[in-house]
Amino acid sequence: MNDMTVPREEREAKLEGMGCKRKRVEDVRFTQGKGNYVDDIKLKDMVFGDFVRSPYPHARVKSIDTSAAEALPGVLAVLTAETLKTVNLAWMPTLAGDVQMVLADGKVLFQNQEVAFVIAEDRYIAADAVDLVEVEYEELPVLVDPFKAMEPDAPVLREDLEGKTEGAHGARKHHNHIFEWTVGDSEATDLAFSKAEVTVKELFSYHRCHPCPLETCACVASMDKIKGELTLWGTFQAPHVVRTVASLLSTIPEHKIRVISPDIGGGFGNKVGVYPGYVCSIVGSIVLGRPVKWVEDRIENLSATAFARDYHMTTELAATAEGKITGLRCHVLADHGGFDACADPSKWPAGFFNIITGSYDIPTAHVAVDGVYTNKAPGGVAYRCSFRVTEAVYAMERAIDVLARKLNMDPAELRLKNFIRPEQFPYPSALGWEYDSGDYETAMRKAMETVDYAGLRAEQAEKRAAFERGETRELMGIGVSFFTEIVGAGPTRNCDILGIGMFDSCEIRIHPTGAAIARMGTISQGQGHQTTYAQILATELGIPADMIDIEEGDTDTAPYGLGTYGSRSTPVAGAATAMAARKIKAKAQMIAAHMLEVHEDDLEWDVDGFRVKGLPEKTASMKEICWAAYNNVPPNMEPGLEAVSYYDPPNMTYPFGAYICVMDIDVDTGAHKVRRFYALDDCGTRINPMIIEGQVHGGLTEGYAIAMGQEIAYDDMGNVTTASLMDFFLPTAVETPFWETDWTVTPSPHHPIGAKGVGESPNVGSVPCFSNAVNDAFAHLGVTHIQMPHDNWRIWRECKRLGLTG
Numbered sequence: 002m003n004d005m006t007v008p009r010e011e012r013e014a015k016l017e018g019m020g021c022k023r024k025r026v027e028d029v030r031f032t033q034g035k036g037n038y039v040d041d042i043k044l045k046d047m048v049f050g051d052f053v054r055s056p057y058p059h060a061r062v063k064s065i066d067t068s069a070a071e072a073l074p075g076v077l078a079v080l081t082a083e084t085l086k087t088v089n090l091a092w093m094p095t096l097a098g099d100v101q102m103v104l105a106d107g108k109v110l111f112q113n114q115e116v117a118f119v120i121a122e123d124r125y126i127a128a129d130a131v132d133l134v135e136v137e138y139e140e141l142p143v144l145v146d147p148f149k150a151m152e153p154d155a156p157v158l159r160e161d162l163e164g165k166t167e168g169a170h171g172a173r174k175h176h177n178h179i180f181e182w183t184v185g186d187s188e189a190t191d192l193a194f195s196k197a198e199v200t201v202k203e204l205f206s207y208h209r210c211h212p213c214p215l216e217t218c219a220c221v222a223s224m225d226k227i228k229g230e231l232t233l234w235g236t237f238q239a240p241h242v243v244r245t246v247a248s249l250l251s252t253i254p255e256h257k258i259r260v261i262s263p264d265i266g267g268g269f270g271n272k273v274g275v276y277p278g279y280v281c282s283i284v285g286s287i288v289l290g291r292p293v294k295w296v297e298d299r300i301e302n303l304s305a306t307a308f309a310r311d312y313h314m315t316t317e318l319a320a321t322a323e324g325k326i327t328g329l330r331c332h333v334l335a336d337h338g339g340f341d342a343c344a345d346p347s348k349w350p351a352g353f354f355n356i357i358t359g360s361y362d363i364p365t366a367h368v369a370v371d372g373v374y375t376n377k378a379p380g381g382v383a384y385r386c387s388f389r390v391t392e393a394v395y396a397m398e399r400a401i402d403v404l405a406r407k408l409n410m411d412p413a414e415l416r417l418k419n420f421i422r423p424e425q426f427p428y429p430s431a432l433g434w435e436y437d438s439g440d441y442e443t444a445m446r447k448a449m450e451t452v453d454y455a456g457l458r459a460e461q462a463e464k465r466a467a468f469e470r471g472e473t474r475e476l477m478g479i480g481v482s483f484f485t486e487i488v489g490a491g492p493t494r495n496c497d498i499l500g501i502g503m504f505d506s507c508e509i510r511i512h513p514t515g516a517a518i519a520r521m522g523t524i525s526q527g528q529g530h531q532t533t534y535a536q537i538l539a540t541e542l543g544i545p546a547d548m549i550d551i552e553e554g555d556t557d558t559a560p561y562g563l564g565t566y567g568s569r570s571t572p573v574a575g576a577a578t579a580m581a582a583r584k585i586k587a588k589a590q591m592i593a594a595h596m597l598e599v600h601e602d603d604l605e606w607d608v609d610g611f612r613v614k615g616l617p618e619k620t621a622s623m624k625e626i627c628w629a630a631y632n633n634v635p636p637n638m639e640p641g642l643e644a645v646s647y648y649d650p651p652n653m654t655y656p657f658g659a660y661i662c663v664m665d666i667d668v669d670t671g672a673h674k675v676r677r678f679y680a681l682d683d684c685g686t687r688i689n690p691m692i693i694e695g696q697v698h699g700g701l702t703e704g705y706a707i708a709m710g711q712e713i714a715y716d717d718m719g720n721v722t723t724a725s726l727m728d729f730f731l732p733t734a735v736e737t738p739f740w741e742t743d744w745t746v747t748p749s750p751h752h753p754i755g756a757k758g759v760g761e762s763p764n765v766g767s768v769p770c771f772s773n774a775v776n777d778a779f780a781h782l783g784v785t786h787i788q789m790p791h792d793n794w795r796i797w798r799e800c801k802r803l804g805l806t807g
């Protein structure tokens with residue numbers, strides 16, 4: 002029995018509820034090697050698949066000879082597009098409304114595209130057989146540069162779309178054009194620009210990069226032909242959606258498909274989409290009647306699964322001479338590769354890029370995005386940035402620095418001057434969003450005071466003078482960024498995936514002894530959901546977090562949900578969790594009233610149970626109520642204590658933050674040192690401060706990688722030149738700077754517990770902060786913008802161009 006005579010603080014501490022730095026319960030398993038990842042799944046008679054991939058980025062496939070591979074002992078089957086056509090699966094739909102080849106059908110469109118799928122008794126035989134498949138290619142002209150994609154004589158990439166002038170998102174202007182998406186008032190914006198006292202215009206390219214999770218993509222498909230049941234284990238960030246898609250594609254009834262996401266070794270957006278490996282494994286298992294496992298290697302992961310970014314953003318700001326921004330205009334050229342497999346809600350071909358007006362009160366704006374095909378891998382995932390938010394924030398935060406320079410103003414001051422003010426919330430933005438809450442100035446001032454911003458600027462001036470005198474070879478850069486994120490997709494009225502609204506869910510079942518299990522439609526990939534959802538429930542229900550199990554990722558048991566990405570778990574499933582708990586609490590209150598023989602309204606909640614108003618010694622603890630739910634419920638009430646909630650959020654949540662970076666750059670080597678990095682995040686109500694800090698550390702480290710060198714690069718011939726960890730920058734503890742974290746708390750007014758997402762924020766906010774620091778180091782020399790990534794070689798090249806080094 003929990004004893005309600007114990008002091009309040011003690012009872013509260015015992016719950017380990019919201020706000021508690023509860024240690025991650027999942028880490029007991031992870032740190033002891035007891036995780037259960039897809040590759041740990043070993044089934045009787047399981048066989049292994051491996052891909053034949055194209056060495057050419059653009060070529061016609063003249064013929065495929067599989068006979069030598071099939072003759073190799075241990076090889077069971079070799080699938081090609083021709084085989085898949087017999088089951089109508091040579092092509093599959095993408096999340097963006099396009100179609101994508103599962104296996105090369107007549108031609109290939111990017112290097113390492115899947116051409117054939119070999120299935121063998123073991124992984125090694127499969128790899129040997131891959132080498133024995135003979136493919137005859139005829140090379141075609143390659144299109145690498147997106148700026149050339151819509152030239153009249155550009156090579157035709159998608160012959161399957163020949164003559165189609167309409168795509169999934171409206172008219173197509175050219176054979177390599179996918180869509181044009183516009184938002185905002187172009188006339189009013191043009192007017193603002195024609196009247197402006199000052200304007201700036203710059204092309205900001207946000208290069209192609211890749212989430213590169215520790216665990217690559219993988220699956221095991223197991224078809225039980227007797228029962229007609231398909232079980233699919235895989236690295237899925239959205240298991241229910243995979244089940245629905247698998248049912249629609251395979252025509253196996255949805256209740257006969259079970260999708261399980263076991264432990265996932267990092268997702269970061271990479272594991273949202275559907276890949277050919279999943280489809281081929283399913284077909285293989287259906288054909289052979291044996292479980293088929295497919296696990297990518299690192300090169301395959303980096304070169305063929307979904308990339309992120311690749312946005313080229315020509316951005317303009319209009320302002321008064323005093324620095325009040327009056328208009329924003331942006332044109333984006335979006336390089337989607339060979340197929341549009343962008344992972345955004347269906348109606349948003351450029352994600353939430355229209356958050357580009359950022360944290361500023363900009364009266365008028367216009368955005369146009371053109372998506373084009375090139376001979377590169379398909380994708381376009383969030384990579385810790387919820388649907389193109391990081392691109393938008395990058396453009397805005399660089400542009401405001403460029404404007405500050407032109408106005409001869411301090412970039413932090415210019416931001417303060419243009420912030421949306423607290424009393425303007427809920428704030429309708431010029432591009433159609435309604436920001437829920439924010440207090441930007443408080444956050445910005447706290448950041449500036451903590452780092453002694455004025456002192457840093459004085460130090461920078463001194464250092465520049467010392468550089469002039471030849472006393473140092475270093476330049477100091479101060480990067481400022483202030484971002485507003487938009488997470489929690491989302492209201493089902495305008496957010497869906499393949500037609501399914503983006504609600505999320507929680508189902509709670511409480512046992513007689515007061516222990517509980519709760520299941521959600523989301524799936525942790527390392528975020529710590531097992532720890533944090535239990536904390537929400539602990540506070541809401543007065544049951545210790547240690548007594549609550551959290552289960553996700555099995556479609557046979559979890560309620561339908563849209564999965565984890567876009568920092569949506571807290572805003573959507575976190576809300577569902579609180580709502581389901583409140584249904585339970587309402588029933589618990591009726592049971593308590595019955596137990597104490599009072600009217601429900603005479604009870605008040607106190608941490609872990611109810612007290613009779615005015616008679617505080619008369620109590621019913623939650624533990625007692627749970628027992629009573631199974632033997633002493635009021636007449637006409639059903640026994641048991643269970644609830645489910647499907648939560649459709651009324652709006653997104655808008656976390657924000659102020660970041661400051663201090664960097665020293667050696668002009669002779671181009672090498673940089675991040676001397677200080679301060680990140681203040683406001684994600685509303687904080688569930689677990691320690692997990693938040695970990696999330697911020699992780700996101701900053703990824704942001705650092707992207708800004709300072711991480712890139713998926715192609716040469717002029719379309720070869721991907723960064724497909725292994727020899728060339729792809731993943732920072733280790735050696736390169737990673739020291740992170741200082743801080744916070745303010747501005748709750749979301751529409752979220753039941755006031756929480757906003759946080760997982761993505763640090764990536765969104767830090768990339769422009771690093772890039773602003775680099776650019777700031779050279780700003781006094783007339784530099785307006787240096788393109789990312791800022792690796793040593795590129796910085797050194799800039800120093801050379803500026804005559805700073807020999």
Ligand code: PCD
Binds near residue numbers: 384526759
């Ligand atoms: N206010 C608040 C918020 C939040 N939280 C926490 O934190 C985390 C997070 O959350 P969010 O923000 O809501 O998010 P989510 O949904 O859960 O998740 C997602 C994210 O998450 C991040 N993080 C991470 N981590 C890890 N470890 N891993 C991973 O993978 C990852 N990923 C990444 C990404 S990329 Mo995308 O997919 O691109 O779209 S998106 C993303 C969790 O645990 C929660 O609970 C708290 O505490 N509080």
Ligand SMILES: [Cu+]
Binds near residue numbers: 383
């Ligand atoms: Cu994005």
